[in-house]
Amino acid sequence: MPKAIISPSVLASDLGKLNTECQRMMDGGADWLHMDVMDGHFVPNITMGAPVLSCVHKGVPGIFMDCHMMVSNPEKWVDDVANAGGALYCFHLEATNEPLPLIQKIRERGMKAGVAISPDTPSTAVSDEVGNAADMILVMTVYPGRGGQKFIDRCVPKVSELRARFPDKDIEVDGGVGPKTVGQCADAGSNVIVAGTAIFGAEDPNGVIKVLKSTVDE
Ligand code: DX5
Ligand code: ZN
Numbered sequence: 001m002p003k004a005i006i007s008p009s010v011l012a013s014d015l016g017k018l019n020t021e022c023q024r025m026m027d028g029g030a031d032w033l034h035m036d037v038m039d040g041h042f043v044p045n046i047t048m049g050a051p052v053l054s055c056v057h058k059g060v061p062g063i064f065m066d067c068h069m070m071v072s073n074p075e076k077w078v079d080d081v082a083n084a085g086g087a088l089y090c091f092h093l094e095a096t097n098e099p100l101p102l103i104q105k106i107r108e109r110g111m112k113a114g115v116a117i118s119p120d121t122p123s124t125a126v127s128d129e130v131g132n133a134a135d136m137i138l139v140m141t142v143y144p145g146r147g148g149q150k151f152i153d154r155c156v157p158k159v160s161e162l163r164a165r166f167p168d169k170d171i172e173v174d175g176g177v178g179p180k181t182v183g184q185c186a187d188a189g190s191n192v193i194v195a196g197t198a199i200f201g202a203e204d205p206n207g208v209i210k211v212l213k214s215t216v217d218e
Helices: 015-027 050-059 074-083 099-108 128-133 153-165 182-188 205-217
Strands: 005-008 033-038 065-070 088-092 112-117 136-140 170-174 192-195
Touching: 005 033, 005 170, 005 205, 015 033, 015 050, 015 205, 033 050, 050 065, 050 074, 065 074, 065 112, 065 192, 074 088, 074 099, 088 099, 088 136, 099 112, 099 128, 112 128, 112 170, 128 153, 136 153, 153 170, 153 182, 182 192, 182 205, 192 205
Parallel strands: 005 192, 033 065, 065 088, 088 112, 112 136, 136 170, 170 192
Antiparallel strands: none
16 A cells, blocks of 8 residues: 555644644644635535645645645636646546546646545546546545534445555545544555644644554554
């Protein structure tokens, strides 16, 4: 299995000092930073877009922005996110009928490509072609739309199914993940761990990052 990557979700941070929060996470051992882009259409909330990503990219040297695009027209934002310094562009399979050309477009713009599936979407929605073309598969463990929700256990078997089919890909879990739930995700084969509340809400965020990482790598 690929090595552990910890990607704190900044949605749970103090957004008024976003760059400082991102820097604090990187200093504390975070590998990536998970940027939740919501458009008020694919999901009910609106969060941040390319202008904010660009400020973070300029203000936090060396940051790897793992951009989770919870948007209805994922094709529309590839250029803007690439220009803003996005490193990985992860779109929802529920939001497009043309995943392969989109993956190609993301790659052409110099980003890694991720495909995400929501809790009600089966793992079989990720075709062999799409899974092989993508750099990462994101299995949502809550319904996309907001942070701080309860982990949905029934999503975990999808991680195992995808790990069996794609032994070398990064497989990310996102939603309600923390020290109590990371074990089952790692056992199922997830190596990229997103955590918002569990990290930013902790007294010792660096300690939580360490626990998440060692659980995956052990
Ligand atoms: C949910 C987002 C998640 C969320 C994770 O729509 O995609 O990234 O912010 O936050 P926690 O870890 O608090 O569930
Ligand atoms: Zn997310």
